[in-house]
Amino acid sequence: MSKGYGDQETINNAPISGTFSELLEVSLSRRQILKGASLLPLLGLPLGCATTAGPPDSGELGFSAISASSEDRVRVAHGYDARVLYRWGDPVGSTAGMPVFKSDASNTAAEQALQAGMHHDGIEFFSLPYGSGSSERGLLVMNHEYTDDGLLHGDGFANWSAEKVLKSQNAHGVSVIEVELRNGIWSVARPSRYARRITARTAMRVSGPAAGHASLQTSADPLGLEVLGTINNCAGGYTPWGTYLTCEENWNNYFVNTSTIPDEQRRYGVNAKGSGYRWNEFDARFDALAHPNEPNRFGWVVEIDPFNPDSKPVKRTALGRIKHEGAALALTADNRVVYYMGDDQQFEYIYKFVSRDAYNKADRAANRDLLDHGTLYVAKFGADGSGEWIDLSHGKNNLTAINGFASQADVLIKTRQAGDVVGATKMDRPEWTAVHPKDKSVYCTLTNNSARGAKDQPRVDAANPRVNNTFGHIIRWNEDRSDPAATTFRWDIFVMAGDPLLADANKHGNIKGDVFGSPDGLWFDTAGRLWIQTDVSTSTLGRNDYAGIGNNQMVCADIATGRIKRFLTGPKGCEITGIAETPDGRTMFINIQHPGETSSERNDPANPQAVSTWPDGPEGGRPRAATIAIRKTDRGVIGT
Ligand code: FEO
Ligand code: CA
Ligand code: CA
Numbered sequence: 001m002s003k004g005y006g007d008q009e010t011i012n013n014a015p016i017s018g019t020f021s022e023l024l025e026v027s028l029s030r031r032q033i034l035k036g037a038s039l040l041p042l043l044g045l046p047l048g049c050a051t052t053a054g055p056p057d058s059g060e061l062g063f064s065a066i067s068a069s070s071e072d073r074v075r076v077a078h079g080y081d082a083r084v085l086y087r088w089g090d091p092v093g094s095t096a097g098m099p100v101f102k103s104d105a106s107n108t109a110a111e112q113a114l115q116a117g118m119h120h121d122g123i124e125f126f127s128l129p130y131g132s133g134s135s136e137r138g139l140l141v142m143n144h145e146y147t148d149d150g151l152l153h154g155d156g157f158a159n160w161s162a163e164k165v166l167k168s169q170n171a172h173g174v175s176v177i178e179v180e181l182r183n184g185i186w187s188v189a190r191p192s193r194y195a196r197r198i199t200a201r202t203a204m205r206v207s208g209p210a211a212g213h214a215s216l217q218t219s220a221d222p223l224g225l226e227v228l229g230t231i232n233n234c235a236g237g238y239t240p241w242g243t244y245l246t247c248e249e250n251w252n253n254y255f256v257n258t259s260t261i262p263d264e265q266r267r268y269g270v271n272a273k274g275s276g277y278r279w280n281e282f283d284a285r286f287d288a289l290a291h292p293n294e295p296n297r298f299g300w301v302v303e304i305d306p307f308n309p310d311s312k313p314v315k316r317t318a319l320g321r322i323k324h325e326g327a328a329l330a331l332t333a334d335n336r337v338v339y340y341m342g343d344d345q346q347f348e349y350i351y352k353f354v355s356r357d358a359y360n361k362a363d364r365a366a367n368r369d370l371l372d373h374g375t376l377y378v379a380k381f382g383a384d385g386s387g388e389w390i391d392l393s394h395g396k397n398n399l400t401a402i403n404g405f406a407s408q409a410d411v412l413i414k415t416r417q418a419g420d421v422v423g424a425t426k427m428d429r430p431e432w433t434a435v436h437p438k439d440k441s442v443y444c445t446l447t448n449n450s451a452r453g454a455k456d457q458p459r460v461d462a463a464n465p466r467v468n469n470t471f472g473h474i475i476r477w478n479e480d481r482s483d484p485a486a487t488t489f490r491w492d493i494f495v496m497a498g499d500p501l502l503a504d505a506n507k508h509g510n511i512k513g514d515v516f517g518s519p520d521g522l523w524f525d526t527a528g529r530l531w532i533q534t535d536v537s538t539s540t541l542g543r544n545d546y547a548g549i550g551n552n553q554m555v556c557a558d559i560a561t562g563r564i565k566r567f568l569t570g571p572k573g574c575e576i577t578g579i580a581e582t583p584d585g586r587t588m589f590i591n592i593q594h595p596g597e598t599s600s601e602r603n604d605p606a607n608p609q610a611v612s613t614w615p616d617g618p619e620g621g622r623p624r625a626a627t628i629a630i631r632k633t634d635r636g637v638i639g640t
Pocket of ligand 3: 520
């Protein structure tokens with residue numbers, strides 16, 4: 001999601017006060033620190049000379065970079081083609097029915113429940129059959145993050161009704177589709193016994209330490225063990241045993257509380273208005289005054305087994321409750337699973353989860369509840385390039401009853417507050433994390449933070465060094481001994497985004513290559529090429545300081561040299577997000593989210609600003625988010 005439906009430019013973390021002179025002082029001391037530190041890229045000096053995290057090898061960028069673009073189409077590097085595969089409203093292929101999309105948006109809520117949801121985001125590919133490693137047949141599992149109700153209904157918000165709320169809820173969640181490659185072209189296999197939609201109303205089990213806690217109990221679910229739905233599914237991840245992880249991000253936007261907001265709700269951004277979804281008007285559980293525990297049932301990582309269409313999704317509470325961006329997997333030497341996770345809001349934290357047990361390669365079913373047991377940590381970035389993972393286990397690090405945490409369930413339900421207590425580092429909106437396939441170094445996009453260093457807001461620090469950080473940056477770290485379970489690490493900044501040619505010294509970047517802003521999606525291919533997807537907000541795209549950057553795009557970095565090349569540009573008003581490849585690396589799937597988004601609150605196709613008709617053209621009625629499949633015309637490996 002690029003445009004703030006309330007939360008992304010607001011701050012729910014307690015501000016740090018600081019006078020302007022204090023800010024200057026911190027800024028100065030940071031420079032002094034840097035003189036002797038390994039953070040030279042911050043000063044615009046060449047990348048690749050950093051000594052803390054630079055891996056020894058890299059993937060070669062074999063394509064020719066393309067120019068920035070403001071065209072209303074997808075452009076991709078020479079020698080590649082990109083084809084639309086799965087658009088909002090396309091039938092998922094369920095054996096229960098396959099309603100066709102109606103370009104006037106007159107599909108019913110019931111039909112929407114059997115069609116692609118809106119605003120595709122995180123995506124993963126699972127070979128079919130399970131374990132086969134096939135690159136020609138598989139399941140694509142993807143998130144549908146949110147809805148633009150101006151587009152979703154023929155008459156937008158007019159005549160708001162229970163049916164419209166239900167259609168919006170059914171356009172949220174996850175798609176599981178079966179896809180196959182024939183004659184070099186991917187298509188959705190329909191019908192498929194695997195195909196299904198998971199929506200904001202699908203029943204899911206709550207599991208892990210917070211399951212059944214009093215704070216999760218509601219009148220409809222007095223045991224606190226079953227939640228209806230998953231919402232604002234942003235990025236995700238996967239497990240080594242072939243399940244999909246979907247991450248609940250800006251879930252607070254759906255709730256409304258018109259009375260005094262309890263601290264627990266305020267810390268996560270629940271407010272009196274919500275962000276325009278208006279579900280509370282016809283679905284009482286989104287009234288956070290009447291149902292104060294319902295918000296506690298969102299903000300989790302949800303595990304879905306795509307190979308079993310009858311399986312019930314599971315909310316894994318051990319991984320904490322935040323505005324989860326994604327969950328990037330690393331494996332320890334003894335096969336415990338580690339997930340790196342960003343909490344995407346200004347001044348929020350970076351987390352990791354380390355499972356207690358090793359996963360069982362030989363017995364898939366034995367991993368059923370592996371994600372229910374483990375340790376959650378939050379990151380603290382030292383000014384000298386050192387870093388620490390602080391244990392968020394109840395009873396440790398002041399996470400005790402006197403500080404509001406009576407149990408581990410309390411810590412997990414109030415993960416942000418636990419991060420506050422232990423003094424984690426407030427970051428510039430942590431989005432995706434990515435783990436290098438060979439050396440296990442970890443990269444994280446910090447997409448932007450216009451409030452950094454503003455009056456009464458947290459000051460710059462070494463890890464977030466730019467006042468008014470409108471372009472964002474990418475930080476990286478090496479765990480000690482390259483052990484993902486380590487509790488200490490060394491970090492540096494990989495790149496400051498933004499145009500190096502801009503005169504404003506506060507905003508310039510140090511990119512070696514093609515400029516971009518607001519990095520968000522982040523992913524390593526198996527060769528170690530780092531793919532970076534951008535989510536510059538629509539309102540920012542129109543600003544002079546972004547003039548040379550064009551539409552949102554996907555670039556690729558050679559991390560050994562710092563060289564960055566533009567690979568793809570999206571249509572007008574879109575965000576590029578979600579990335580997966582087939583095991584052979586010869587097909588890449590990405591998502592084009594919210595093409596044609598305007599800077600108004602909701603995207604009305606009658607609005608003269610609604611300039612995108614991607615992907616269907618003027619006769620298509622309205623722009624549609626879509627998955628595209630990218631192939632090399634010579635059938636080679638993507639990026640070579
Ligand atoms: Fe849904 Fe932070 O992007
Ligand atoms: Ca994102
Ligand atoms: Ca974003």
